[in-house]
Amino acid sequence: MLGQLETTYVQYLSPEGKLSVAGHAVWNQLSAEMKISFYRWMSFVRMFDRRSVILQRQGRIGTYAALEGQEAAQVGSALALSKEDWIFPSYREHGVAMIAGMPLSQIFLYWMGRVEGCKPPEGVRLLPPSVPIATQIPHAVGAAWASKLKKETSVAVAYFGDGATSEGDFHEACNFAGVFRVPAILFCQNNGYAISVPFSRQSASPTVAEKAKAYNFPGIRVDGNDVLAVYDVMKQAIERARAGEGPTLIEAVTYRKGPHTTADDATRYRPASEVEEWVKHKDPLTRYTRLLKAEGLLSDAEEREWEAECKAQIDSAIKEAESSVPAPPEHLFAHVYAKLTPNELRQQQQLRKRGGRR
Amino acid sequence: MPVISYIDAVTQALMEEMKRDPRVFVLGEDVGVRGGVFRATVGLIEEFGEDRVLDTPLTESAIAGVAIGAAAYGMRPVAEMQFADFIMPAVNQIVSEAAKIRYRSNGTWSCPLVIRAPYGGGVHGALYHSQSVEKIFTGVPGLKIVMPSTPYDVKGLLKSAIRDEDPVLFFEHKRCYRLIKGEVPVEDYTVPIGKAEVKREGTDVTVISYGLTLHFALQAAEQLAKEGISVHVLDLRTLIPLDKEAVLEAVAKTGKVLIVHEDNLTGGFGGEVAAVIAEEAFFELDAPIKRLCGPDVPAMPYSPPLEKEFMLNPEKIAKAIRELAEF
Numbered sequence: 001m002l003g004q005l006e007t008t009y010v011q012y013l014s015p016e017g018k019l020s021v022a023g024h025a026v027w028n029q030l031s032a033e034m035k036i037s038f039y040r041w042m043s044f045v046r047m048f049d050r051r052s053v054i055l056q057r058q059g060r061i062g063t064y065a066a067l068e069g070q071e072a073a074q075v076g077s078a079l080a081l082s083k084e085d086w087i088f089p090s091y092r093e094h095g096v097a098m099i100a101g102m103p104l105s106q107i108f109l110y111w112m113g114r115v116e117g118c119k120p121p122e123g124v125r126l127l128p129p130s131v132p133i134a135t136q137i138p139h140a141v142g143a144a145w146a147s148k149l150k151k152e153t154s155v156a157v158a159y160f161g162d163g164a165t166s167e168g169d170f171h172e173a174c175n176f177a178g179v180f181r182v183p184a185i186l187f188c189q190n191n192g193y194a195i196s197v198p199f200s201r202q203s204a205s206p207t208v209a210e211k212a213k214a215y216n217f218p219g220i221r222v223d224g225n226d227v228l229a230v231y232d233v234m235k236q237a238i239e240r241a242r243a244g245e246g247p248t249l250i251e252a253v254t255y256r257k258g259p260h261t262t263a264d265d266a267t268r269y270r271p272a273s274e275v276e277e278w279v280k281h282k283d284p285l286t287r288y289t290r291l292l293k294a295e296g297l298l299s300d301a302e303e304r305e306w307e308a309e310c311k312a313q314i315d316s317a318i319k320e321a322e323s324s325v326p327a328p329p330e331h332l333f334a335h336v337y338a339k340l341t342p343n344e345l346r347q348q349q350q351l352r353k354r355g356g357r358r
Numbered sequence: 359m360p361v362i363s364y365i366d367a368v369t370q371a372l373m374e375e376m377k378r379d380p381r382v383f384v385l386g387e388d389v390g391v392r393g394g395v396f397r398a399t400v401g402l403i404e405e406f407g408e409d410r411v412l413d414t415p416l417t418e419s420a421i422a423g424v425a426i427g428a429a430a431y432g433m434r435p436v437a438e439m440q441f442a443d444f445i446m447p448a449v450n451q452i453v454s455e456a457a458k459i460r461y462r463s464n465g466t467w468s469c470p471l472v473i474r475a476p477y478g479g480g481v482h483g484a485l486y487h488s489q490s491v492e493k494i495f496t497g498v499p500g501l502k503i504v505m506p507s508t509p510y511d512v513k514g515l516l517k518s519a520i521r522d523e524d525p526v527l528f529f530e531h532k533r534c535y536r537l538i539k540g541e542v543p544v545e546d547y548t549v550p551i552g553k554a555e556v557k558r559e560g561t562d563v564t565v566i567s568y569g570l571t572l573h574f575a576l577q578a579a580e581q582l583a584k585e586g587i588s589v590h591v592l593d594l595r596t597l598i599p600l601d602k603e604a605v606l607e608a609v610a611k612t613g614k615v616l617i618v619h620e621d622n623l624t625g626g627f628g629g630e631v632a633a634v635i636a637e638e639a640f641f642e643l644d645a646p647i648k649r650l651c652g653p654d655v656p657a658m659p660y661s662p663p664l665e666k667e668f669m670l671n672p673e674k675i676a677k678a679i680r681e682l683a684e685f
Contacts, residue, residue: 049564086431115464128463132454139455142435149433150382156427168447172420179415190400212554226446335465336499338523341599343554344499 009253010084010233011223015282017069017290019228026232032297038080040306041291042071042285047310051318052094052111056262060322061111065092069225069257072284075099076230077157077252081280083123086143086156088136091129092189093159095166100126104142104317107325112321125154134167135158137186141173144182144247155241157185165208174249178215181246185237188249189224191256196269212249224252225284255282261328362542365535367509368474370396371516372436374546376406379434382520384476385412386438395440396476396535418444422451422473426459429471434520441531442477443489456525457500461511472519475530478570478620480669483532488658488665490621491506495527496528496597496630502526502551503598507572509540511595514549518681522551531569533621538573548662552596554604560590563682564608565675566631568594568619575618577672578679587683597627606639614682618675624650650678 012023019027027035049068056064067074081087087100094107101124110117110129118128130136140158147154164170164187175185188208192199205211210218218240222233230252237248242346255278259266266275292298333340333348340348376382383406384399390413393400400445403411414421418439425435439445445452452473459469479488495501504519504526506512512530519526557572558579565575572593579589582629592608594601607617617628628649635647650670652658658668 004400047562088427098649115462118462119464120464127459127467130455132450135451135455138423139427139430142424143431144427145424146428146431146433149428150431169419169423169450173423174422175415176417178425180412200662247404297648335463336462337460338468341601343599 003013009221009223010229011226012228012232013226013287013291015088015225015287017287017294019291023228026228033290034079038075038231039100039288039298041075041079041095042227042288043306044310044313045071045075045098046285047307048094048098049062050108051302051314052108053258053262055108055318061108062113063261063263064111064341065261067092067095067256067259069278069284070189070191071253072227073093073224073230073252073254076189076227077187077234077250080159080231080234082165084125084152084154085238086125086127086129086140086154088143088156088158088308089129090133090136090160090164091131092161093129096159097126100124100240102126104313105320108317108321114324114326115323116327134164134169134173136160137164137170137173138176140186141177141182141184144184144241145180147183148180152211153242155183155185155238156186159189160186161194162190162192162199162202162208163197164188164347165211166202174215175263176177176249178217181217181244183241183244184242184247185234186247187234189254190251191254193256193260193270195260195264208251209249217249219249219251221251221253224254225282227284227288254284359543360539361539362509363399364509364512364530364538365396366549367512367542368530369400369402370542371513371520373405373522374397375517376402376410377654378379379520381432381438381542382432383410383412383428383433384438385414385425387414387416387421387440389413394438396475396532398530398533399438415682416533418446418448419451422448422456425471425473426451426456426469429469430459430467433525434470436472436474438521439473439475440611441487442475442491443486445475445491446457447588448473450493452495452501452525452527453498457498457684461500461525469521469522469525471525472516472531473525474528476535477529478531478533480533480570482660482662483658484660485657488524490619490652490665492529492597493621493625493627496627500525500600502596503600504551504596505529505531505568505594506595507531507534507569508538508578509542511549511555511593513542513596514547515551517546518548519549521548526551529569533570534573551596552591552599552601554594554596554601556591556604556608557593558589558591560588560612562588562612562618563589563614563679564609564612565593565679566592566617567607568593568597569620571618571670574670574672574675578676581676587679587681600630600634601639602634605634606642607633608641609639613642614685615643616648616650616675616678616682618650618670620652620670622654623649624654625649639657645682648678650675
């Protein structure tokens with residue numbers, strides 16, 4: 001399995017924190033602000049993620065899908081997007097959601113089971129996470145088609161995992177996207193496992209990226225733990241899409257450090273040595289921090305300062321989420337339709353009559 | 359008023375809505391150059407071009423899914439499933455996504471989408487070109503389900519469906535396409551979703567139906583009038599939302615109810631209608647509620663005697679009405 005994951009991919013920053021020749025070229029084009037932004041977001045997302053796992057253990061949020069290990073794939077890709085672009089996420093994309101502009105307190109609300117958590121601020125084109133697996137991929141293709149019909153420049157990106165590539169919706173969406181050359185990006189975070197099933201059982205082709213060949217658009221494999229490579233590959237795909245050159249499939253090869261969700265036990269299906277290899281030697285944040293430090297762009301003190309800032313922001317968001325009053329029971333019927341039908345109205349009235357707790 | 363066919367009413371509604379609203383576009387298999395296998399979308403590609411009349415690959419799940427994504431972006435897609443039988447690969451998109459997007463985004467996103475599909479048998483369509491599929495969706499809140507029986511209702515309801523803010527499944531009985539003709543105004547009009555209509559007034563027995571069997575019921579009523587039995591016929595037109603008031607009113611007219619549909623008896627929408635009547639109009643009833651529906655077999659057979667046996671007809675309905683009248 002590991003062998004398959006390690007076939008060629010775009011990598012600019014080695015696990016040791018060294019830039020390749022191509023990496024230097026990309027690095028030199030980035031603003032100082034952007035360079036620090038990658039670090040800040042990855043660090044922020046990681047702290048959010050670790051805190052969320054704790055909150056789940058404390059019973060303060062529900063079952064949680066941790067993303068630790070996938071920060072570079074999410075941060076690198078999301079930072080390449082513009083405000084006009086559409087995002088159709090799966091359920092592990094909280095990092096992407098934050099960067100898109102979803103307030104942190106709402107992301108916590110979502111994991112508390114509160115549907116308000118899915119309401120983005122005005123102008124943020126972020127759909128709620130699709131849980132059924134791969135269903136959001138055709139939506140991104142549809143939004144991309146709409147962008148084309150409206151003659152706008154926005155692109156649409158679908159985020160999904162390696163498991164989703166076995167679903168019919170992935171293939172139907174790829175085929176549709178290829179036939180109509182829509183401005184869509186199909187972004188796969190291949191984290192090696194769909195719950196317990198390794199990628200080698202998910203797919204006979206050794207990579208996700210090569211599947212794009214059958215649909216006649218580029219499939220690019222990138223080291224998903226290298227934020228620079230992910231950002232650059234994503235940017236190129238976005239430019240292609242905006243220029244009317246059609247869709248791109250990106251396979252970001254990464255690793256889910258923890259279990260599938262807080263309800264899973266990954267030790268039952270993953271060898272400890274494999275986990276250790278990824279955690280100790282391939283971590284996306286560690287390698288990028290090493291680079292920043294070597295370049296003199298980040299000091300230990302600044303690192304601690306930023307972590308304190310993250311903690312304060314996370315604390316405040318938790319406080320805000322926990323103090324937000326849940327909607328009353330009759331909210332059960334809110335938003336079934338734009339205008340409730342007599343049937344829903346009747347059931348809502350019955351609920352009120354029963355003395356639904358306020 | 360000009361008299362047009364049921365299928366022409368579909369085409370006219372699409373043509374007029376696409377002219378009225380540039381957000382409306384059509385997608386499906388063979389809907390463009392071919393004008394649809396039944397020719398429901400004939401003339402659209404010439405008028406609006408291939409981007410707004412999109413011939414898609416054979417990809418029902420993506421047809422629904424792409425439409426959902428485009429609807430989120432503010433378009434008004436009208437997707438065609440070539441036959442209702444072929445909607446099955448799209449069920450996940452319709453049930454898990456279209457029906458739930460407004461709900462799970464707390465009202466942020468919506469899915470103003472129409473999925474049209476020809477359904478029903480009696481056309482020698484065999485097992486996979488004859489099915490009625492409405493019962494698969496009637497238990498899924500978030501969807502609206504429209505099943506018109508006349509050209510007037512087809513045109514008015516399809517326009518309403520396209521203008522609706524929520525996903526609408528629009529099922530067209532394919533036997534009605536060229537069989538049923540009726541008067542349709544030239545000027546723009548709509549028929550509200552969620553309103554049933556009394557298609558015939560009567561005093562002895564109430565028949566509640568929709569689609570092709572509604573016409574069979576009207577024919578039976580005509581025959582029975584000669585025998586001195588007065589039949590009241592209610593056309594549901596929309597299954598979801600169900601016009602309960604109209605159902606209860608129609609029950610009160612006669613106290614005897616026959617529910618008729620081509621979809622299978624077990625799990626068919628008639629069961630829901632019967633439950634509503636039993637719950638809310640029990641004391642209006644003078645006889646047990648009766649259902650006359652498609653038999654509980656997996657599909658409509660191709661063999662002519664078997665297809666004939668599956669299909670309802672005016673005689674079968676008249677017989678059931680007589681039994682109720684005599685009760």
